[in-house]
Amino acid sequence: MDISYILNHLGEDREEYYGAVAPPIFQSVNFCFKSVSEMREKLTRELETPFYTRGYNPTVAILRKKLAALEGAEDALVFSSGSAAVAAAITSVAKAGDHIVCVQKPYSWTNTLISKYLAKYGVTHTFADGGEAKNIEKAIQENTKLIYLESPNSLTFEVQDIEAITTIAKSKGIVTIVDNSYNSPINQQPIAMGADIVVHSGTKYLSGHSDVVAGVVCSSHAGIMKMMAEEYMTIGGVISPHDAGLILRGLRTLELRVNRSAETALKVSGFLQKHPKIRKLYYPMAANNPQLELAKKQMKQGGGLLSIVLNTENEQQVERFCDSLKRFLMATSWGGYESLVFPLCALAASKSFENPLPFNMVRLYIGLEDADLLIEDLRQALDKME
Numbered sequence: 001m002d003i004s005y006i007l008n009h010l011g012e013d014r015e016e017y018y019g020a021v022a023p024p025i026f027q028s029v030n031f032c033f034k035s036v037s038e039m040r041e042k043l044t045r046e047l048e049t050p051f052y053t054r055g056y057n058p059t060v061a062i063l064r065k066k067l068a069a070l071e072g073a074e075d076a077l078v079f080s081s082g083s084a085a086v087a088a089a090i091t092s093v094a095k096a097g098d099h100i101v102c103v104q105k106p107y108s109w110t111n112t113l114i115s116k117y118l119a120k121y122g123v124t125h126t127f128a129d130g131g132e133a134k135n136i137e138k139a140i141q142e143n144t145k146l147i148y149l150e151s152p153n154s155l156t157f158e159v160q161d162i163e164a165i166t167t168i169a170k171s172k173g174i175v176t177i178v179d180n181s182y183n184s185p186i187n188q189q190p191i192a193m194g195a196d197i198v199v200h201s202g203t204k205y206l207s208g209h210s211d212v213v214a215g216v217v218c219s220s221h222a223g224i225m226k227m228m229a230e231e232y233m234t235i236g237g238v239i240s241p242h243d244a245g246l247i248l249r250g251l252r253t254l255e256l257r258v259n260r261s262a263e264t265a266l267k268v269s270g271f272l273q274k275h276p277k278i279r280k281l282y283y284p285m286a287a288n289n290p291q292l293e294l295a296k297k298q299m300k301q302g303g304g305l306l307s308i309v310l311n312t313e314n315e316q317q318v319e320r321f322c323d324s325l326k327r328f329l330m331a332t333s334w335g336g337y338e339s340l341v342f343p344l345c346a347l348a349a350s351k352s353f354e355n356p357l358p359f360n361m362v363r364l365y366i367g368l369e370d371a372d373l374l375i376e377d378l379r380q381a382l383d384k385m386e
Contacts, residue, residue: 001069003186007251011065025245026050026058047228055233059241063248067206070185071198073218075225077232078244082181082201083109084237085215089199090114090146092227093175096122098145103130105356107154107179114148130160131291137168144172150179151190151298155307155344155357156282157182159291162298166194181205181335186258187300197223202239204335205303208250208257212243257337257368261304264374265366269306271375277382279360282307304366305334309358310385317385318345318360324381327374334365339374341365 001010017024031050033039046055053060060078068076079085090113094100102114104127114125128139136147147169151160162178169176177197178190184205190198200206202214215237217227232238269283281288284295285302295302310318322330328341342363366374 003070003255006066006069007254010069011062023059023062023245023248025241026053027241028057029053047225047233053241054236054238055228057241057244059248060239060244063244063251066248066251067185067200067216068218071180071218072185072189072191073198074221075223076216076218077224077228078202078239078247079215079217079232080237080239080243081213082199082203082215083113084235085199085201085217086110086179087113088227088231088235088237089177089197089217089219090118090148092223092231093146093177093197094118094123095145097143098123099141099143100125100146100148101136101139101144102127102148103136103150103153103158103160104128105153105156105158106148106150110148110150110179130165131158133161133164133168136160136165140168140172140174144174147174147176148179149176149190149195150182151188152182152284152295152303155361155363157284157305157307159284159295159298161294162190162193162195166190166196170194182303182305183299184254184258184303186255187262187303188298191218193298196220201335202247203333205254205258205261206250206335207247208254208336209246210333210336210338212246212250214239214243214247258303259301260368261366262301264369264371265302265304265306267371268364268366268374268378269302271378272306272308275379275382277311277385278308279311280309282309305363306366307361307363310360310362312360312385314386315345315359318343318362321381321385322362324384325377326380327369327377328364337368339365339367339369 012023030052042051064076126139129135149160166176175196178195180198181201181204198218200216202216269286272278273281283306322341322343325341328339331340344357344361345359
């Protein structure tokens, strides 16, 4: 199936839904039946037919089909947040006594889940440098059941060799999960490279309008049915039909938005890489990135996220740069149409997690604005640094 068909047609039975161009939102908790026998029959298929929306909802079902197809997976589940999706995927594999190998510097709440929450239940872990597959292999223990990757990973965007690592994992009977939020399925498909499970923060590119919090898990149909019957239904971190409808709307323009963001980010990264007030640039497709060839092999293009380390030891200068930006909103998250700036020095106020990265690092998300305007804004803000 081509991307256009998936985004605009797959799963949408327009004849059944009165010819509606936009997918209908079934904002209903439950579904009724004409007889006890019909209800009994539907209850035996609660996870694959409308019975109770926590288990199955027609709007969510349309979204699941599209997301699975985009990732080249057999099936998908949609959760109420990216963290819920990550937690369900990991706990569907790991149990007490098991060991997890996780890439270094994962997303903060993934780190918390693995290092603190699961540790309470007897799941051990090792954080390994994913820059080379051999580092992941060395971290494997006899009781390792899961390898968790983010490629590229959070904030510093190192790339892992997904195909090499999944080959090692399969030879040892270990499950691999890849967080593909940075790339979206437009730029990378880990399942085609051997990954067993792919997770997303649907809040980001998949939604694309900064108005939905959601998470996605893509895998085999058997794996998804097992996860649905256990983690999904039991813990209950399900998405609402209305939010599913908003993501379906966002998917219409997914390819256009991802491509625009990536093209602009490449231009912006070129400007930043040469600027004397930038000490270091973190971007997978940067010309001086030592992992550039691997990034090109796995990814169709770079994403819209990049990080910079400002050439200053003065935190006030970092704040002056960020405060001087006019076209970048100061906010967390990313993946919408607006460009964002996220100064890591602000994390000192957070009690949720520790920040091991330098105070003069700033993450930028490049949205859908004109590249020249964003570059000029960055230039004038850098000029204001002493």
